[in-house]
Amino acid sequence: MSVEEKFEKLSIDHHVKDDTANNKLLDKYAHKIKNDQFSFSKVKKTTKDKANRATVENVLDPRTMRFLQALMNRGIISDFNGCLSTGKEANVYHAFAGDGVSRASGTLPDEESLLARLTQEERAVQASVGGKKEYAIKIFKTSILVFKDRERYVDGEFRFRNSRSQHNPRKMIKIWAEKEFRNLKRIYQSGAVPVPKPVEVKNNVLVMEFLNRGDGFASPRLRDYPYKDTDSIRQYYCTLVAYMRLMYQVCGLVHADLSEYNVLVHNDRLYIIDVSQSVQPEHPMSLDFLRMDIKNVNLYFGKMGIDIFPERIIFQFVISESLDKFEGDYKSSKDLTEYVESNLPVKKTEQDEMEDEVFRSLYLVRNLEGLEERDFDRFTEGKFDLLKSLLAHDMEKNFTAAEQQFEFDDENDSSSGSQDDDGEDEDEEESDGEDEEDVYYTTDDEDKVLKGKKYEDKDAKKLRKQEAKDAKREKRKTKVKKHIKKKLVNKTKSKK
Numbered sequence: 379m380s381v382e383e384k385f386e387k388l389s390i391d392h393h394v395k396d397d398t399a400n401n402k403l404l405d406k407y408a409h410k411i412k413n414d415q416f417s418f419s420k421v422k423k424t425t426k427d428k429a430n431r432a433t434v435e436n437v438l439d440p441r442t443m444r445f446l447q448a449l450m451n452r453g454i455i456s457d458f459n460g461c462l463s464t465g466k467e468a469n470v471y472h473a474f475a476g477d478g479v480s481r482a483s484g485t486l487p488d489e490e491s492l493l494a495r496l497t498q499e500e501r502a503v504q505a506s507v508g509g510k511k512e513y514a515i516k517i518f519k520t521s522i523l524v525f526k527d528r529e530r531y532v533d534g535e536f537r538f539r540n541s542r543s544q545h546n547p548r549k550m551i552k553i554w555a556e557k558e559f560r561n562l563k564r565i566y567q568s569g570a571v572p573v574p575k576p577v578e579v580k581n582n583v584l585v586m587e588f589l590n591r592g593d594g595f596a597s598p599r600l601r602d603y604p605y606k607d608t609d610s611i612r613q614y615y616c617t618l619v620a621y622m623r624l625m626y627q628v629c630g631l632v633h634a635d636l637s638e639y640n641v642l643v644h645n646d647r648l649y650i651i652d653v654s655q656s657v658q659p660e661h662p663m664s665l666d667f668l669r670m671d672i673k674n675v676n677l678y679f680g681k682m683g684i685d686i687f688p689e690r691i692i693f694q695f696v697i698s699e700s701l702d703k704f705e706g707d708y709k710s711s712k713d714l715t716e717y718v719e720s721n722l723p724v725k726k727t728e729q730d731e732m733e734d735e736v737f738r739s740l741y742l743v744r745n746l747e748g749l750e751e752r753d754f755d756r757f758t759e760g761k762f763d764l765l766k767s768l769l770a771h772d773m774e775k776n777f778t779a780a781e782q783q784f785e786f787d788d789e790n791d792s793s794s795g796s797q798d799d800d801g802e803d804e805d806e807e808e809s810d811g812e813d814e815e816d817v818y819y820t821t822d823d824e825d826k827v828l829k830g831k832k833y834e835d836k837d838a839k840k841l842r843k844q845e846a847k848d849a850k851r852e853k854r855k856t857k858v859k860k861h862i863k864k865k866l867v868n869k870t871k872s873k874k
């Protein structure tokens with residue numbers, strides 16, 4: 379029996395509906411996907427049979443299988459078990475940790491054990507009796523439909539920006555998995571917000587700690603969590619609001635897909651998952667993503683029948699730099715709840731709802747530096763809302779959307795010298811065929827980042843350099859040209 383056949387035999391625990399919907403969507407638009415160029419270049423480059431790249435469940439193509447086998451060979455994982463979830467962008471599998479001992483090179487992995495599937499009960503027994511560490515393995519799909527949607531998160535994210543890679547699904551997926559790994563690591567190391575511990579990433583395969591409910595099942599999503607009472611709903615709500623602020627202020631990230639589906643309740647604490655799309659506050663759309671996160675969280679908890687806080691006030695709470703820092707215990711949901719409750723008023727009146735509606739329709743920019751040329755007309759027509767007041771001032775000024783005024787930050791004007799206008803650009807230093815490199819990132823206890831083969835320090839250095847370069851380039855991209863800024867300021871002055 380072929381590997382693919384064996385894999386098809388594995389049953390899928392849940393999300394089956396999602397998968398059917400996904401397939402329907404894929405069928406409907408399959409003819410519109412232009413993948414001829416992609417397969418053509420691949421065929422040209424290699425003499426391998428196209429079947430080598432065929433995927434099982436859109437995920438486990440032979441190459442991915444080889445990575446999994448390599449993980450087993452290196453003793454990172456032992457048994458690779460069943461599928462925990464089949465989602466839009468990735469499948470998540472269960473595996474037991476290996477003994478950490480590399481098999482002699484050339485040892486062929488045992489295909490049987492790679493595809494062996496344990497029942498939940500067997501997993502629970504092995505974990506409790508054998509004391510085995512469990513991992514969740516997230517394998518990103520290389521489907522082009524899904525991949526297309528990712529660009530807006532990676533565009534403008536200078537840590538991962540690599541324009542050429544963005545047109546190559548394989549490279550893109552690698553960036554995506556790496557992005558999730560690095561975001562997880564950043565949050566995990568902060569200690570402020572619970573996330574599964576990241577273990578390793580290689581191409582489209584991410585290994586992390588498995589959050590176990592204790593009986594072989596994964597810990598439940600917030601969406602499926604059986605709350606004890608209203609108090610516990612309220613406490614989880616406040617904790618999640620606090621986590622948004624801590625993620626922003628301490629970890630420097632906006633989740634960008636936060637909802638009851640991407641939060642697990644593990645050992646009575648909320649764990650944030652699915653951070654591949656999370657962006658830094660510098661990302662041009664970070665505030666839009668944050669607003670969306672807040673809306674999702676409020677929508678869910680509002681439906682759960684508790685009092686919620688106004689969206690714009692949560693927004694301000696998350697980004698305010700002048701607000702007192704949280705000084706309680708990160709692990710205490712009581713402390714987190716108190717912190718949130720003492721800073722945020724409950725949403726009560728119709729006026730509050732109206733204000734939130736206006737807030738949802740606002741066009742968010744970070745400041746005048748983030749104003750793009752194409753927005754100039756909208757701005758001058760008065761349709762453009764600059765949230766400078768919201769960004770710059772603190773809670774005392776209790777932001778009301780209706781009171782907003784345009785404000786200009788011209789303090790950096792002198793720094794935008796004439797070089798702004800010459801559009802000079804640095805050379806792009808991008809290497810092709812990157813996806814062929816055997817690069818691993820791992821997190822061990824000393825936070826040592828290991829990289830595969832001979833590229834050990836070179837890669838880290840390259841990445842750091844690229845980040846700095848991209849940051850500069852990104853800044854230039856969104857900088858308003860000096861003459862436009864002048865026009866803009868003059869125009870507003872004359873309006874006053």
Ligand SMILES: Nc1ncnc2c1ncn2[C@@H]1O[C@H](COP(=O)(O)OP(=O)(O)OP(=O)(O)O)[C@@H](O)[C@H]1O
Nearest residue numbers: 463465466467468470514574587588589596651652
């Ligand atoms: N570390 C983990 N421990 C336990 N279960 C996990 C872990 N990571 C993910 N899961 C399970 O897998 C599901 C999907 O994970 P995730 O949200 O990261 O992937 P996804 O592809 O974005 O899924 P979707 O498209 O459905 O949002 C989660 O809802 C959760 O049930």
Ligand SMILES: [Mg+2]
Nearest residue numbers: 465639640652
């Ligand atoms: Mg998810």
